[in-house]
Amino acid sequence: MVSLNAVLLISFLLFSIGIAGVLIRRNALIILMCVELMLNAANLNFIAFARHNGSVAGQAFALLVMGFAAAEVAVGLALVVALYRRRDTVQVDDINLLKG
Amino acid sequence: MFITFALITLLGALGMLLQKNVVVAGLCMVAAFFGVAGLFVLLANPVAAALQIIVYTGAIMVLVLFVIMMLNSHEEEAGAARPVQRWLSLALIAVLAFAAVKLVLASAGLNALAVKGAEMPQAMTLQKVGTTLFADHLLGFEVAGLVLLAAMIGAVALTKRNL
Amino acid sequence: MDKLASLLHTSPAIAWMVAKLVIVFAGVFSLAAVWTWVERRGSAMIQDRIGPNRAALFGKIKIIGLAQPLADGIKFFFKEDLVPHDANKGLFWLAPFLALVPALMGFAVIPFGRSFVSGGQEYHLALLDPGNGMGLLYPLAIGGMAVYGVLVAAWSSNNKWSILGGMRSSAAMVSYEIGMSLAVVALFMRAGGYDPSEIITAQGGTLWKVLPNWNIFHQPLGFIVFFTCMFAETNRLPFDFAEGESEIVAGFNTEYGSMKFSLLALSEYCHLMTASALMATLYFGGWQVPFVQDPSVMLSVLSFLVKMLFFAWVFVWIRWTLPRFRYDQLMHLGWKAMLPMSMVNLVFHAWRMSQGH
Numbered sequence: 001m002v003s004l005n006a007v008l009l010i011s012f013l014l015f016s017i018g019i020a021g022v023l024i025r026r027n028a029l030i031i032l033m034c035v036e037l038m039l040n041a042a043n044l045n046f047i048a049f050a051r052h053n054g055s056v057a058g059q060a061f062a063l064l065v066m067g068f069a070a071a072e073v074a075v076g077l078a079l080v081v082a083l084y085r086r087r088d089t090v091q092v093d094d095i096n097l098l099k100g
Numbered sequence: 101m102f103i104t105f106a107l108i109t110l111l112g113a114l115g116m117l118l119q120k121n122v123v124v125a126g127l128c129m130v131a132a133f134f135g136v137a138g139l140f141v142l143l144a145n146p147v148a149a150a151l152q153i154i155v156y157t158g159a160i161m162v163l164v165l166f167v168i169m170m171l172n173s174h175e176e177e178a179g180a181a182r183p184v185q186r187w188l189s190l191a192l193i194a195v196l197a198f199a200a201v202k203l204v205l206a207s208a209g210l211n212a213l214a215v216k217g218a219e220m221p222q223a224m225t226l227q228k229v230g231t232t233l234f235a236d237h238l239l240g241f242e243v244a245g246l247v248l249l250a251a252m253i254g255a256v257a258l259t260k261r262n263l
Numbered sequence: 264m265d266k267l268a269s270l271l272h273t274s275p276a277i278a279w280m281v282a283k284l285v286i287v288f289a290g291v292f293s294l295a296a297v298w299t300w301v302e303r304r305g306s307a308m309i310q311d312r313i314g315p316n317r318a319a320l321f322g323k324i325k326i327i328g329l330a331q332p333l334a335d336g337i338k339f340f341f342k343e344d345l346v347p348h349d350a351n352k353g354l355f356w357l358a359p360f361l362a363l364v365p366a367l368m369g370f371a372v373i374p375f376g377r378s379f380v381s382g383g384q385e386y387h388l389a390l391l392d393p394g395n396g397m398g399l400l401y402p403l404a405i406g407g408m409a410v411y412g413v414l415v416a417a418w419s420s421n422n423k424w425s426i427l428g429g430m431r432s433s434a435a436m437v438s439y440e441i442g443m444s445l446a447v448v449a450l451f452m453r454a455g456g457y458d459p460s461e462i463i464t465a466q467g468g469t470l471w472k473v474l475p476n477w478n479i480f481h482q483p484l485g486f487i488v489f490f491t492c493m494f495a496e497t498n499r500l501p502f503d504f505a506e507g508e509s510e511i512v513a514g515f516n517t518e519y520g521s522m523k524f525s526l527l528a529l530s531e532y533c534h535l536m537t538a539s540a541l542m543a544t545l546y547f548g549g550w551q552v553p554f555v556q557d558p559s560v561m562l563s564v565l566s567f568l569v570k571m572l573f574f575a576w577v578f579v580w581i582r583w584t585l586p587r588f589r590y591d592q593l594m595h596l597g598w599k600a601m602l603p604m605s606m607v608n609l610v611f612h613a614w615r616m617s618q619g620h
Contacts (some may be wrong), residue, residue, distance in 0.1 A: 001172070002102050002139075002142050002143060006102065006106075007139065007142065007143065008111065008200075008204065010109060010139065012196070012197070012200055013110055014109065014110070014113055014114075014132075014136075015196070016193040016196065016197075017110075017113040017114060017116075017117050017194060018113075019189055019192055019196075020117060020189040020193065021116065021117045022146075022192075023185040023186075023188055023189040024117070024185050024186055024189060025117070026248050027122060029122055029126075029164060029167065029168055030116070030122065030125055030156065032164065033116060033125070033126065033129050033130060033164060034116075034117075036129070036156070036233050037113055037116070037129070037132065040132075040133065040152075040156070041135055043136070043148075043152075044136055044139060044140075044154060047140055047143050047145050047148050048143055050145070050224075051143045051144055051145060054230060055173060056224070056228050056231075056232040057232060057236065057237065059145065059147070059148060059224055059228075059232070060122065060229060060232045060233045060236070060237050060240070061230050061240070062148055062150075063151065064240050064241070064244045066151060066152070066155045066156070067244040067245075067247070067248060068244060069155070069156075069160065070159065070248060070251075071247050071248045071250070071251035071252075072251070073160045073163065073164065073254045074163075074251045074252065074254075075254050075255055075258070076249050077163060077164065077167050077255070078254065078255035078259045079258060080167060080171075081126070081167060081170075081258075082258045082259055084104075084171050089202070095256065100163035123418050124351075124354070125588075127354070127411075127415065130411065143397075146395060146396035146397040146400075147396060147397075147400065149397070149402070150397050150400035150403070150404045152405050153404035153405075153407060153408065154400065154403055154440075154444070157407060157408060157411075158403075158404065158406075158407020158408070158410075158436075158440060159407070159437060159440065162317075162407075162410055162414070162436055162437055163434045164434075165418075165433060166430060166433045166434055166437070168431065169418065169426055169430050169433075170430060172426075182435055216523055224396065225396055226398070226400070226457050227456075228514045236267055
């Protein structure tokens with residue numbers, strides 16, 4: 001039996017790493033992965049609470065979150081590819097101009 | 101077991117954060133996802149673990165690594181630190197930690213759950229998930245389908261050179 | 264089993280678990296090694312050659328060259344272990360294991376014989392007991408992990424042919440996984456469960472008194488999709504674009520040699536064994552024996568082995584019969600033929616179920 005607090009701690013650390021990554025890193029692909037990490041931390045919470053509450057709803061929502069994560073990654077990768085074609089870079093610092 | 105999977109998860113995530121090389125960072129990310137799947141198994145939820153591996157490592161990360169290899173951009177990130185962002189992230193994390201301790205850990209509901217959870221023996225099965233998803237959360241399911249369709253069309257529109 | 268357990272001072276359950284681990288992993292591994300020889304002999308047969316028939320144990324015992332895998336193994340061990348200068352060394356070492364482990368692990372959930380009761384304890388002939396909650400999602404998940412071996416090998420070699428091979432295999436992976444999963448979902452619907460034992464139980468008995476009640480006769484379309492996707496999944500011809508020796512040298516394993524190459528090659532054959540076992544379980548009744556109500560344990564294991572090795576032979580047969588697809592043809596096939604077919608299969612069976620069949 002895994003204690004609830006330990007899982008919450010792990011998911012908190014994961015989320016923190018995700019936030020730090022989004023803010024610190026400049027590679028668009030890494031930022032995308034960090035967002036995935038944050039979604040995963042949320043999923044971990046959903047599953048942990050579903051387990052301890054005995055309800056299936058948390059599991060169902062974790063499933064929906066996975067679907068949304070897939071959608072998000074598809075659009076995000078499409079953006080990165082389009083960006084790379086236009087500007088030949090994947091660094092977010094190089095795209096701070098409104099006018100391409 | 102719990103410690104092992106937690107360590108895999110956290111080390112994978114940290115590796116992704118600190119690794120300069122994008123492909124290695126992606127592989128660290130795969131390790132992190134794998135660790136989370138292991139945690140799902142320990143939380144008596146093998147269905148979520150299997151889906152986590154299928155969706156995240158089997159589809160999402162493969163796609164990300166494919167794009168990394170396709171773009172194959174070797175430009176290094178500028179080494180200069182970003183002090184503002186670094187401090188901002190630290191501050192945000194501190195606020196989050198404070199809120200977590202203050203609001204979540206101290207709440208009565210959490211302690212009640214921790215006691216209640218010990219009496220939940222049964223593991224999750226696909227049948228239960230499916231029934232809940234289609235009976236109680238049908239709207240969410242439909243919305244997820246719609247979002248996926250929109251994302252698909254958006255991705256095609258963004259990347260296709262001549263529509 | 265009880266006697267053995269008491270000899271080793273463990274409980275029968277643990278002794279049985281260890282025995283199963285050894286049987287499954289050693290069994291799959293040695294079958295994979297033998298299959299490298301079968302492939303060479305089979306290709307020779309199909310191309311009207313003789314093939315390797317000279318290797319002999321102690322220079323005397325020639326069993327139609329069956330010692331060839333052994334000789335190959337010794338040769339690989341004594342070759343120089345090269346790591347290219349510009350390779351990412353850690354990942355270059357890691358890749359063969361990343362390829363081999365998922366290929367072996369996929370087998371864990373497949374029952375290779377019927378369960379039996381002995382001494383008041385039930386023994387299951389599968390590494391993960393039925394009711395583990397993962398069921399057939401497990402091989403699908405492990406199959407998704409398998410691509411990382413190829414990807415890591417390709418990228419860490421730092422060779423353009425390798426990277427091309429890795430990119431091809433990851434793109435194909437994404438396009439084939441969906442069709443395959445949907446084909447398997449239709450089987451879940453028919454069996455009313457997702458555990459392999461439930462799928463196999465649902466295939467017992469006969470269909471119209473003349474055919475065994477196997478899933479292939481219920482869902483032939485799903486089988487075609489699954490069968491094709493398995494070729495893409497195992498990176499075998501006609502879909503071996505990750506290796507593609509006539510286009511990109513040897514693809515992801517261009518830079519590999521000696522023992523590391525042999526691990527990559529063995530992992531392909533282990534994957535082939537797992538894929539054959541999956542097909543036998545999902546569409547051909549697993550350990551069920553046609554027209555036999557309650558087969559004995561030995562008979563059930565034999566039936567499973569025959570089915571599995573038949574499919575393993577089909578893999579070899581097709582490799583040396585069909586020409587290779589081009590990469591873009593493969594993507595067309597995956598998205599424009601396999602996915603729609605498997606959706607039609609799913610919707611058709613859902614409709615039939617709603618009609619009360």
